[in-house]
Amino acid sequence: MKFLCLCLMLVTTAYTQSSGKVKYKFYVPLKLEGNPSENTKQFVIKMVDYANKQEFELIFNKLQSKFLLIETMNYSSDYERKINNIARTAFTSPDTYTNLTQKSQVSLLSDGTLIEGKMEKNNWEITGESKYIGNYLCYKAILKIPYISRKGDPKVREVISWFAPSLPYSYGPKSAFGLPGLVLEFTEDEKTFIASKIELFEKEIQIDFPKGKTVTKEEYDKKLESSMGGVLIGKKREMEKDKQ
Numbered sequence: 001m002k003f004l005c006l007c008l009m010l011v012t013t014a015y016t017q018s019s020g021k022v023k024y025k026f027y028v029p030l031k032l033e034g035n036p037s038e039n040t041k042q043f044v045i046k047m048v049d050y051a052n053k054q055e056f057e058l059i060f061n062k063l064q065s066k067f068l069l070i071e072t073m074n075y076s077s078d079y080e081r082k083i084n085n086i087a088r089t090a091f092t093s094p095d096t097y098t099n100l101t102q103k104s105q106v107s108l109l110s111d112g113t114l115i116e117g118k119m120e121k122n123n124w125e126i127t128g129e130s131k132y133i134g135n136y137l138c139y140k141a142i143l144k145i146p147y148i149s150r151k152g153d154p155k156v157r158e159v160i161s162w163f164a165p166s167l168p169y170s171y172g173p174k175s176a177f178g179l180p181g182l183v184l185e186f187t188e189d190e191k192t193f194i195a196s197k198i199e200l201f202e203k204e205i206q207i208d209f210p211k212g213k214t215v216t217k218e219e220y221d222k223k224l225e226s227s228m229g230g231v232l233i234g235k236k237r238e239m240e241k242d243k244q
Contacts, residue, residue, distance in 0.1 A: 019205035022058040022182065023070070023197040024173055026051060028091050029190060050084045051091040056193065058171060064207035065171045067096040085110045091191055093174045097209045100170065100177075108210050109220075116214035122178040124161070133184040133195060136164040141179055159188045167198075 030048045032041055055070045069088065075081045088094070088110065095108040103119045122143050129140040143159040161172060163181035172183025173193040184195040215223075 017200040017202050019061045019203065020059075020167075020169065020182075020198065020200045021205075022060075022184070022195050022199075024056045024058065024193040025196050026054050026056065026092055027192045027194070028052060046083055047087040047090060050087040054084075054088065054092050055196075056093065056173065058173065059205060059207065060169055060171050061204045061207060062169070063100050064209075065098045066207055066209075067093065067098075067173055069093075069095060093193075095210075096174055097207070098171065098177060099209070105175070106209060106214060112212075113220060114210055114212050114214040115217050115220050117217055119177060122175075124179055126179075131162065133162060133164070134198070136166060136184060136198075138162040138164045138184055139181075157189075159186075161186050167200075 028048060028051055030045065032044060036044070050073075053073060055072060056067060057070050058065060058067050060066075069092075073080075073084060075084070094110070097106045097108070098119070099105075100119075105117055105119055107115045107117075109115065124141040124143050127140045127142065131138055131140075139162065141161045141163060143161070145157045145159065147155055147157060149155050159176075161176050161179060161183045162185040163172070163179040163183045165181040167182035167184075168180070169182045170177055170179060172179070173186040174188075176183040176186045184198075186193045
């Protein structure tokens, strides 16, 4: 996987700041499995292209954070906007809000649905492997998630985070929380978020959570599966299991 040379911009060198912002670029490789039709092939190529153009921003204080899509794309049609939303659902991330005090996360989907879930403890395995991301020394942490394949075989899925102990904030993209440092690179299922810019502030940034009724992920999936969208989510699950 090739990334452009990233220059992490440090606003201040003292680590007593109470807030910060991190911008992330995203990368997923193009993979065409089987023998897809030309229309399907072009659709997948377009989705991957849109996903790899998406950028995100993590905004945080000591107790809360929000991980948001940065709207940088100019859409020439509603079709392009829909493709970008599909690419986001398939590859990247919805807007995600984290509350460390309440140990909860809320995801805001493109259809306006708010999904709330409790933050279960992640049993990260912190390794001695290290590398620099910009000016920050980062250590590799692995989260092993056991699951049963469609064939009934026990398997393990690995999620990898590279965190910077010199940035003592327990946040990162999506569900990358619980580590003793800010996550600057996060990879799951060959989909990678990598930091491209960091800003730290002495003044605390207020994190505003979206308001409205929330549902659990199980409730949302159940509702979706009972609608026409269930065909899409069912197919997506099959593809994910086949990859595993």
